[in-house]
Amino acid sequence: MKGRICSLKFLVLVFLVQTFMFGCLVFYERKLKMINKWNEDSAKLQKTNKPVNNLTYPVFKHPLAPPYPFPYKFLINQPDKCKNRKPFLVIMVIGQCQDLESRHTIRETWGNVSIYDVEVVMVFLVGLPRIASERTQNVLEEESETFGDIVQQDFMDTYYNLTLKTLMGMEWVTKFCPSASYVMKIDNDMFLNVDYLIHNVLYPDLPVRTNYFTGVIVKNTGPMRSKAYKWYIPNEIYPNNTYPPYCSGPGYVFSADMAKKIYDVAQEIRVISMEDAFMGICLYELQIPPTEPPRNVFNGHKIQYNHCKFRKVATAHHYHGQELRRLWADFLAKKSQKC
Numbered sequence: 001m002k003g004r005i006c007s008l009k010f011l012v013l014v015f016l017v018q019t020f021m022f023g024c025l026v027f028y029e030r031k032l033k034m035i036n037k038w039n040e041d042s043a044k045l046q047k048t049n050k051p052v053n054n055l056t057y058p059v060f061k062h063p064l065a066p067p068y069p070f071p072y073k074f075l076i077n078q079p080d081k082c083k084n085r086k087p088f089l090v091i092m093v094i095g096q097c098q099d100l101e102s103r104h105t106i107r108e109t110w111g112n113v114s115i116y117d118v119e120v121v122m123v124f125l126v127g128l129p130r131i132a133s134e135r136t137q138n139v140l141e142e143e144s145e146t147f148g149d150i151v152q153q154d155f156m157d158t159y160y161n162l163t164l165k166t167l168m169g170m171e172w173v174t175k176f177c178p179s180a181s182y183v184m185k186i187d188n189d190m191f192l193n194v195d196y197l198i199h200n201v202l203y204p205d206l207p208v209r210t211n212y213f214t215g216v217i218v219k220n221t222g223p224m225r226s227k228a229y230k231w232y233i234p235n236e237i238y239p240n241n242t243y244p245p246y247c248s249g250p251g252y253v254f255s256a257d258m259a260k261k262i263y264d265v266a267q268e269i270r271v272i273s274m275e276d277a278f279m280g281i282c283l284y285e286l287q288i289p290p291t292e293p294p295r296n297v298f299n300g301h302k303i304q305y306n307h308c309k310f311r312k313v314a315t316a317h318h319y320h321g322q323e324l325r326r327l328w329a330d331f332l333a334k335k336s337q338k339c
């Protein structure tokens with residue numbers, strides 16, 4: 001009897017493992033097929049590409065390359081956000097249209113810019129949802145009217161297009177907030193200690209730096225050449241095997257003059273879908289290396305919350321929703337406690 005149950009269990013296990021492996025195979029095959037199709041399409045497209053004068057590279061269309069330069073339009077804008085003001089810090093939060101909850105959480109935690117002792121401006125950067133409808137757009141426009149902190153352009157908001165969002169941020173600062181001193185780009189699943197960033201990294205009492213770009217610096221990496229990776233970068237898009245040093249995407253900060261410099265240089269070079277590595281390529285083209293950050297201040301990984309420790313960091317990754325709200329309440333409540 002026992003033997004029979006065991007062998008039955010064994011059979012079920014074998015069945016499950018096989019089903020799982022089959023599922024993986026189907027998934028992988030499908031992805032491979034998709035990428036092969038992309039490559040075929042791009043080979044066709046490339047034949048019709050005409051080189052354009054005064055661009056370093058010819059204008060280039062590859063399905064894995066974000067379409068750029070392209071005159072994307074601002075669908076939702078905050079053109080007067082910085083009018084007659086000189087914000088010390090602009091916080092650009094990266095997220096998608098549908099991330100309403102995370103925007104509320106951020107507005108009610110570290111993104112409540114009224115609590116800081118220097119002028120801080122915050123905007124949420126979004127593109128178009130993959131399935132865009134009039135309704136979702138109306139909801140977003142209403143939110144923008146209520147909070148006045150949403151900036152949207154008309155590119156499709158996908159992983160491969162993330163670089164377009166950062167470039168939209170650079171364009172926004174260049175055109176609508178050139179009076180700012182510093183800009184922080186941050187993902188919507190981060191803890192951000194704005195006070196520490198202001199007073200212990202950027203220093204409002206010192207002259208504003210120029211050519212400054214810092215965060216968690218990534219060195220000695222290169223593009224993923226295997227098609228099985230989500231972040232696969234084909235040779236035709238980026239031929240070199242290494243990336244110049246860059247700051248890890250979830251949170252980096254720079255002097256506002258860099259926004260225009262990066263926006264300008266991005267018009268002339270081939271844009272790649274790795275947003276942070278692309279910033280590194282821009283810095284390389286500009287011959288402005290990233291600045292080493294103070295130690296342990298920017299954290300691209302999750303660190304265990306402890307109010308004393310968090311008082312001395314600028315960023316920590318993977319905090320959102322209720323966890324971020326609870327952390328923030330504790331963080332504020334213990335602000336004047338000794339450590």
Ligand SMILES: *[C@@H]1O[C@H](CO)[C@@H](O)[C@H](O)[C@H]1NC(C)=O
Nearest residue numbers: 107108109111112113114115
């Ligand atoms: C921001 O902080 C102020 C002052 O503490 C508070 O009155 C306001 O309700 C907060 N705003 C949000 C959106 O939580």
Ligand SMILES: *[C@@H]1O[C@H](CO)[C@@H](O)[C@H](O)[C@H]1NC(C)=O
Nearest residue numbers: 063067154155156158160161
């Ligand atoms: C990127 O955005 C453009 C413009 O909206 C769109 O045509 C393209 O399909 C998007 N690319 C990817 C890979 O999502």
Ligand SMILES: *[C@@H]1O[C@H](CO)[C@@H](O)[C@H](O)[C@H]1NC(C)=O
Nearest residue numbers: 239240242243244281284285
């Ligand atoms: C890529 O490699 C070429 C040839 O070695 C070099 O001239 C160029 O500066 C490199 N570009 C980057 C972004 O590293």
